[in-house]
Amino acid sequence: MKEFPPSKIVIVSRESRLAMWQAEHVRDRIQALYPQCSISILGTTTRGDQILDRTLSKVGGKGLFVKELEVAMAEGRADLAVHCLKDMPMELPEGFELAVIMEREDPRDAFVSNDYASLDALPAGAVVGTSSLRRQAMIAARYPHLVVKPLRGNLDTRLSKLDRGDYAAIILAVAGLNRLGLKQRIRFYLEPEQSLPSPGQGTLAIEIPAGREELRRFLAPLHDEAAAVASAAERSVSRIFGASCQIPLAAYATVDGARVRLRAMIATPDGSRSAAAEAEGSADAPEALGEQVAALLKAKDADAILAACKAQADAESS
Incomplete structure (x- = not known):
């Protein structure tokens, strides 16, 4: 039987500002439950962070953001990883499991623009940026007069591309903007009837090495059953x-x-x-x-x- 509660926990995270916010959020939640536990965050860069000139659909998909984090856990350098559930592959590699599904943030998509109030307000030929084929399909079906172009990079990078004029508007997840205190950048909320969300959008998940029952028990208070059922x-x-x-x-x-x-x-x-x-x-x-x-x-x-x-x-x- 391993120590319970553990005296030390290491969370592995991507190094983007949003990913670090998520890791820090989980750290703070754990710390509030277990004040005596020493919790540190191990930052790492994934292939998904490095490949920015092509869309995810062309370079390997969602697993590009996960593999390096799993390697850190497999090697014993970290105990758990925090992910946006929508970025998680449907099937995890052998040796890993999702221990916790946390309470869901706002799952909607956000219309972000410096000059226009909504998709309806965009003129013909206006360029809209998105990293998602799901959003691309929605825009193409409802707004065939608009031009959809790929948008990669972390949240700050995407916003900077909008601000320098590469796009008339971009579509982002509301949850990420809220988490980084950027709610003011949202010009219009796309309701599910307009843009049905991606599976798991707005939900954080905690991945651990399989078989770590003491760790699963340790993290159990963070689990949200309604979010788990929905996801x-x-x-x-x-x-x-x-x-x-x-x-x-x-x-x-x-x-x-x-x-x-x-x-x-x-x-x-x-x-x-x-x-x-x-x-x-x-x-x-x-x-x-x-x-x-x-x-x-x-x-x-x-x-x-x-x-x-x-x-x-x-x-x-x-």
């Missing part, structure tokens, strides 16, 4: 479609007591084809609800849309 339903849909950064897929669940409502959408990157579905189910079986919604999507030709997405991705990479 399980959302990620269930995503997992069925093998979702990655190459697939414009959205899934958003809301929990009301013992019931869960799940909405999901899959589209081609150009927004020309899409399928949407929703259903309600028991909070005791969120994965089953995800499977139900996935089946509804398949009944609306989601598999054909998925094949078109993969064909486009293959063509662009060849």
Whole structure:
């Protein structure tokens, strides 16, 4: 039996300002629960931070932000890692597990611009920046007169690109802006009906080495069951479609007591084809609800849309 509660904890984190905020937030939450515990943060750079000239869908997807953190845990240099759940692969490598799903922040997308009040206000030909094929598909479908261009880099870098005039507007996650005290940059909130969020958007997750039961017990007070139920339903849909950064897929669940409502959408990157579905189910079986919604999507030709997405991705990479 390992020491409980542990006297020392090391959190490994990416070094971006948002990632460090997340690690510090978890550190402070743990410290409040266990004042005698010594907690430090180990900063590291991931491949996802280093490759900024290509979209994630073209360089390996979400796992680019995770691998180096897992290596630090596997080598015993760190005990846990804090992630944005939406950046986590659907299947974790052997030897790791998600121990905690924390309370969800605002899951919506934000319209950010220095000159325009909303997407509706943008003139024809205006350039909108986004790192997400999901957001790209939404904009292309609803605003075909706009030009969507890739937007990479950390949050501060993305905002600086907007401020120097590279884009008329950019779309970001509300949660990240809120966490860094940048709420004032938001000109317009995109409701789920306008831009259905990504699975896990706004939710922090804590990853640990598998089998560390004493660590899981140590972190248990940070777990939020409603957020865990919602994310399980959302990620269930995503997992069925093998979702990655190459697939414009959205899934958003809301929990009301013992019931869960799940909405999901899959589209081609150009927004020309899409399928949407929703259903309600028991909070005791969120994965089953995800499977139900996935089946509804398949009944609306989601598999054909998925094949078109993969064909486009293959063509662009060849």
